[in-house]
Amino acid sequence: MASLQAHLRQAQHNEKLAQELLTSMEYKDWIITITFYAAIHYVEAAFFQNPKVVHTETGITANYPGGYYGYRSDMILQYYPAEVDMSYRKLYQLSRIARYLCFPMEKKFLEEPVQEYFSDGDVEGFFQKDLATIRQSLNF
Amino acid sequence: MCAAALRSNVTEPYIPWRLKRGDIKNTIFKILSETSLIVSREGATGKEVTQYLSVEKVSQYSMAIDALVRQLGTSLEGMQEEILSPDSSALIKWIDLSAKGEEESREFPIERRVIGVFGGIEQVFSIYTDEYLERKRFLILTTNEKYDDELMNRLLIAERDIRLQFKDVPLSFEYIPKLLDALGQVLNPNVRLIWSRNLDGISTSSFATSTT
Numbered sequence: 168m169a170s171l172q173a174h175l176r177q178a179q180h181n182e183k184l185a186q187e188l189l190t191s192m193e194y195k196d197w198i199i200t201i202t203f204y205a206a207i208h209y210v211e212a213a214f215f216q217n218p219k220v221v222h223t224e225t226g227i228t229a230n231y232p233g234g235y236y237g238y239r240s241d242m243i244l245q246y247y248p249a250e251v252d253m254s255y256r257k258l259y260q261l262s263r264i265a266r267y268l269c270f271p272m273e274k275k276f277l278e279e280p281v282q283e284y285f286s287d288g289d290v291e292g293f294f295q296k297d298l299a300t301i302r303q304s305l306n307f
Numbered sequence: 308m309c310a311a312a313l314r315s316n317v318t319e320p321y322i323p324w325r326l327k328r329g330d331i332k333n334t335i336f337k338i339l340s341e342t343s344l345i346v347s348r349e350g351a352t353g354k355e356v357t358q359y360l361s362v363e364k365v366s367q368y369s370m371a372i373d374a375l376v377r378q379l380g381t382s383l384e385g386m387q388e389e390i391l392s393p394d395s396s397a398l399i400k401w402i403d404l405s406a407k408g409e410e411e412s413r414e415f416p417i418e419r420r421v422i423g424v425f426g427g428i429e430q431v432f433s434i435y436t437d438e439y440l441e442r443k444r445f446l447i448l449t450t451n452e453k454y455d456d457e458l459m460n461r462l463l464i465a466e467r468d469i470r471l472q473f474k475d476v477p478l479s480f481e482y483i484p485k486l487l488d489a490l491g492q493v494l495n496p497n498v499r500l501i502w503s504r505n506l507d508g509i510s511t512s513s514f515a516t517s518t519t
Contacts, residue, residue, distance in 0.1 A: 230441060231441075232440060232441035232477035233439075233441070233442045233477060233479055234440055237440065237442060237477060237479065240479070241477070244470055244471070245474075249467065252467060253460070253463050253464070253467065256463055256466070257459055257460075257463055260481070260482055261454075284453060284454055285453075285454045286453070286454070289454050289456060292456060
């Protein structure tokens with residue numbers, strides 16, 4: 168199990184890379200993915216600070232519905248502000264598209280790359296608004 | 308590599324399946340899915356109903372409708388938020404609801420709520436559901452071809468409201484925009500269609516039985 172500081176440093180590390188990639192917008196898929204991974208580490212760091220929530224790796228029980236993502240999503244819904252929940256779920260949804268170019272159950276997707284599905288403004292918003300919302304609301 | 312799972316013919320009328328739970332339901336289903344089309348077509352030409360339906364059929368349908376309306380009034384009392392008017396989709400929904408066994412009753416209010424909330428978002432075209440990793444999952448298909456942040460925010464707010472309302476049930480939601488030439492249809496046999504908006508804007512819905 169990673170420590171609070173390890174999660175924070177990894178979150179900042181990912182955020183910094185996303186910031187650098189934003190300057191060219193050449194890798195929108197990776198910006199979205201890295202932004203989501205930064206959000207995960209901020210959330211996991213917040214779990215450390217909340218006595219009601221156990222770290223995902225140690226708190227999750229066998230066959231927890233939805234696995235790690237399900238557990239994390241449930242904890243955020245139950246214990247954190249609505250804006251964190253909203254932004255986290257948005258990044259989760261979009262990073263799946265960015266990573267797999269495919270939607271669950273549909274098994275068929277994007278004949279065009281992610282770069283054309285998301286506008287530059289969309290991607291910038293995920294980073295500038297949604298990730299920032301998560302970080303600030305969790306007091307990091 | 309992803310396999311094709313889409314049906315491109317979206318103009319074919321959506322017909323709720325598995326409605327085989329008694330004569331009255333079959334009769335009403337015929338009225339809704341077949342007769343109404345005839346009535347609307349023939350009615351536009353000014354013909355009387357008995358010119359294209361036999362007297363026996365008219366009598367049979369009338370009795371079935373009377374019986375259904377009486378029961379519908381009682382059944383819909385607690386569902387006014389989800390079903391605002393007793394139109395054809397409400398009738399079909401009621402037929403399935405009334406015929407479902409107790410073993411699936413836990414899912415009814417969730418699916419009704421999902422249909423009620425997401426069906427009110429105009430860009431939502433159809434809603435499917437399945438079980439995935441021990442979670443009841445909803446697949447929300449939308450009409451946008453490019454990412455739409457305003458729509459996504461509306462969807463996420465709706466999802467949050469529903470998950471908070473049904474805290475004790477593990478739920479998950481996935482949002483799928485318009486893909487390729489197909490609109491709002493999935494052929495994956497493991498998912499179940501519970502609501503669809505036809506191209507003319509009329510909605511239909513169906514709750515399937517436990518075979519899925």
